[in-house]
Amino acid sequence: MSKSHIRLNKTTREWVIYAPSRQKRPQDFKQINLEESDSHYCPFCPENEDHLEPVILELPNPIKQGWQTRVVENKYPVLTPDTHPNRKMNGIYVTMMGYGQHEVIIESPHHNQDIATMPLKAVETVLETYHQRYLELMTAHENMMIIIFRNHGKKAGASLKHPHSQIIMTGIVPQHIRLREREAQRYYDQWARCLYCDMLYFELHTETRIITENHSFVCFVPFAAEVPFEMWIIPKEHQADFGSISSRQKADLALILKDALGRLYRKLNNPDYNYVINTAARYKAEEPQVHWYLQIRPRLTTPAGFEIGSGMNINPSIPELDAKFLRS
Numbered sequence: 001m002s003k004s005h006i007r008l009n010k011t012t013r014e015w016v017i018y019a020p021s022r023q024k025r026p027q028d029f030k031q032i033n034l035e036e037s038d039s040h041y042c043p044f045c046p047e048n049e050d051h052l053e054p055v056i057l058e059l060p061n062p063i064k065q066g067w068q069t070r071v072v073e074n075k076y077p078v079l080t081p082d083t084h085p086n087r088k089m090n091g092i093y094v095t096m097m098g099y100g101q102h103e104v105i106i107e108s109p110h111h112n113q114d115i116a117t118m119p120l121k122a123v124e125t126v127l128e129t130y131h132q133r134y135l136e137l138m139t140a141h142e143n144m145m146i147i148i149f150r151n152h153g154k155k156a157g158a159s160l161k162h163p164h165s166q167i168i169m170t171g172i173v174p175q176h177i178r179l180r181e182r183e184a185q186r187y188y189d190q191w192a193r194c195l196y197c198d199m200l201y202f203e204l205h206t207e208t209r210i211i212t213e214n215h216s217f218v219c220f221v222p223f224a225a226e227v228p229f230e231m232w233i234i235p236k237e238h239q240a241d242f243g244s245i246s247s248r249q250k251a252d253l254a255l256i257l258k259d260a261l262g263r264l265y266r267k268l269n270n271p272d273y274n275y276v277i278n279t280a281a282r283y284k285a286e287e288p289q290v291h292w293y294l295q296i297r298p299r300l301t302t303p304a305g306f307e308i309g310s311g312m313n314i315n316p317s318i319p320e321l322d323a324k325f326l327r328s
């Protein structure tokens, strides 16, 4: 298998990953219909373990016998741990090896289940799996950033119907995350408070963009939502790092995540979406100005020429009306 490598775009300081192993994905070459995908050939279904990568972690079903979640290496990894995150010059350019890790979290033994419809205890186990892998991957010094994400539906990039999430760990902190952390730092330097805690206070005070809340979390449509029905789920108490989440918070996160995705499922007829846990890069994990959150982005619009040229999104819907619709 040819290895990944990463190149720095000198003009923007954005990193680009080149992952030749993913060229071989058969699904890249044919149109797939996820709804009709057959559990008979699904590598994540029980009985098809012959086609499954070795299991890294397995958590039991909290209600009945058998497993609930399994973590395996991605068969077509974007990045691999068997190299180093060292950088080198290539003429005027900077490159590095494709150091990192790419895992799949199989969320259920059932091919047709989904977070919006699975039992609450099962969602808690999915979050427990995220947490355990996050803590384990963060132990190595080279591991700078972990992105936990879920692609739901073909427009969101899913290539298998069986419910699953993914984790990618990298040896770099990209510009996108540095910018967010820099802005948070600037706000903290100016006001001596966390920007996200202040946003949360304002949102809870004005209420117009709030969808739902519980003891530990608030779900709202952000003021400058980039796409229709974008939602953020954010801890009420200041917390920089997803790794610091408590047992109580995990139970409350399961409740509000299932609720938020259930609203999309019922009110918008199960749209494709991505969700991502935006958490502190390693060297910011304990800081007072960074605040983690889970971001849900439904795939209802397609970025076009203007978005590519300007970096600005055109959102055809209004955040306050989206929140009202999802809240009702």
Ligand SMILES: [Zn+2]
Binding pocket: 039, 042, 043, 044, 045, 110, 111, 162
């Ligand atoms: Zn399956």
Ligand SMILES: [Zn+2]
Binding pocket: 194, 195, 196, 197, 198, 237, 238, 239, 288, 289, 290, 291
């Ligand atoms: Zn905060």
